[in-house]
Amino acid sequence: MRFVKMPxxxxxxxxxxxxxxxxxxxxxxxxxxxxxxDNQSLVGTATYEISFSDPASxxxxxxxxxxxxxxxxxxxxxxxxxxxxxxxxxxGLTWSVDPDGELSDGTYTLTVLPTGITNSTGxxxxxxxxxxxxxxxxxxxxxxxxxxxxxxGGISTALAGDIQKAARAASDNLTDDQKDLLxxxxxxxxxxxxxxxxxxxxxxxxxxxxxxxxQSMMKxxxxxxxxxxxxxxxxxxxxxxxxxxxxxxxxxxxxxxxxDSSNMxxxxxxxxxxxxxxxxxxxxVSSTYVVIIVEETTKSVMNNNTDDTDRDSxxxxxxxxxxxxxxxxxxxxxxxxxxxxxxxxxxxNTAEETDPGYVVSGATSELPDVIPPTxxxxxxxxxxxxxxxxxxxxxxxxxxx
Numbered sequence: 465m466r467f468v469k470m471p472x473x474x475x476x477x478x479x480x481x482x483x484x485x486x487x488x489x490x491x492x493x494x495x496x497x498x499x500x501x502d503n504q505s506l507v508g509t510a511t512y513e514i515s516f517s518d519p520a521s522x523x524x525x526x527x528x529x530x531x532x533x534x535x536x537x538x539x540x541x542x543x544x545x546x547x548x549x550x551x552x553x554x555x556g557l558t559w560s561v562d563p564d565g566e567l568s569d570g571t572y573t574l575t576v577l578p579t580g581i582t583n584s585t586g587x588x589x590x591x592x593x594x595x596x597x598x599x600x601x602x603x604x605x606x607x608x609x610x611x612x613x614x615x616x617g618g619i620s621t622a623l624a625g626d627i628q629k630a631a632r633a634a635s636d637n638l639t640d641d642q643k644d645l646l647x648x649x650x651x652x653x654x655x656x657x658x659x660x661x662x663x664x665x666x667x668x669x670x671x672x673x674x675x676x677x678x679q680s681m682m683k684x685x686x687x688x689x690x691x692x693x694x695x696x697x698x699x700x701x702x703x704x705x706x707x708x709x710x711x712x713x714x715x716x717x718x719x720x721x722x723x724d725s726s727n728m729x730x731x732x733x734x735x736x737x738x739x740x741x742x743x744x745x746x747x748x749v750s751s752t753y754v755v756i757i758v759e760e761t762t763k764s765v766m767n768n769n770t771d772d773t774d775r776d777s778x779x780x781x782x783x784x785x786x787x788x789x790x791x792x793x794x795x796x797x798x799x800x801x802x803x804x805x806x807x808x809x810x811x812x813n814t815a816e817e818t819d820p821g822y823v824v825s826g827a828t829s830e831l832p833d834v835i836p837p838t839x840x841x842x843x844x845x846x847x848x849x850x851x852x853x854x855x856x857x858x859x860x861x862x863x864x865x
Contacts, residue, residue, distance in 0.1 A: 501597070
């Protein structure tokens with residue numbers, strides 16, 4: 465007796481197809497964010513990845529910073545409502561999400577909303593996805609801040625653009641273990657100074673640009689307990705110690721090497737004037753930071769110039785610039801005078817240690833005198849006082865009140 469099996473097979477195939485077992489045409493798509501994952505730390509130029517269970521369409525995001533309008537949203541705690549995104553896919557399964565530009569240090573949230581997203585048969589995404597992560601990227605942060613500060617400072621578009629290109633090129637030349645603030649700030653500063661020096665801008669415009677660059681660099685330091693990344697080897701190269709002191713040493717060495725008779729005073733003035741942007745108090749500047757700046761700048765000038773006349777000119781301009789910078793962060797003449805005294809004594813000691821044959825008076829004689837304010841009260845011959853005047857040193861005339 466023979467059995468007929470074909471109808472059973474056909475019936476089984478029909479049953480399976482009706483149950484959705486033939487390719488997922490009736491299934492509901494699902495989504496996952498592959499990169500980043502929760503609490504991951506990324507660089508500011510990273511691209512993100514979204515994956516779907518079925519080929520999906522309908523993804524969109526902001527084309528400009530502002531209110532969130534798409535179903536793929538990138539937000540942060542830095543004040544921008546939604547960041548502009550470029551969203552692409554070759555197969556509908558894997559999608560790349562690329563934030564426009566570079567992101568600065570901060571906490572970010574990437575969200576995929578189900579609204580408007582469907583698979584190839586029109587089934588809608590029902591559940592979205594979200595991750596929170598951080599950007600920890602000194603390069604992106606420094607360059608973003610510099611771009612914004614130059615724009616706000618009124619620097620010409622051409623000069624600002626050249627400064628940004630030079631800053632980017634300088635940071636690109638750093639190795640991974642140098643890409644912390646202790647490495648990025650000096651590199652970006654040096655690149656920017658080269659461009660400003662070679663530009664056709666007026667002397668005043670160059671000075672303004674230099675001041676803006678220093679201020680921008682120092683703002684990145686404010687509130688930071690460390691200027692180094694976890695993998696940085698710079699602390700070993702620097703011999704340990706305070707990060708900010710080390711940074712000042714790097715910047716001062718650059719000033720001593722790059723400065724000339726036309727801009728040395730501008731450079732040192734800009735450095736001193738920028739210190740409060742990093743959180744330094746006037747007392748810190750007077751007691752600690754001026755000493756570091758003068759020591760390292762003097763060493764750099766002495767090592768990069770052998771002609772005593774050139775040394776005199778550069779070191780004298782350095783001292784003048786430090787006094788000018790001090791007068792921009794405080795009106796206290798007594799403090800300015802103390803900074804001037806510290807500058808002269810530190811310059812003298814450092815120059816003599818570097819080259820005992822150098823006569824430092826040629827440099828210090830070029831520094832302007834800063835005398836603390838005095839108040840003279842004439843008493844004439846009256847009363848029991850046997851002198852004709854009393855001299856009282858005052859920090860401020862308000863002390864008389």
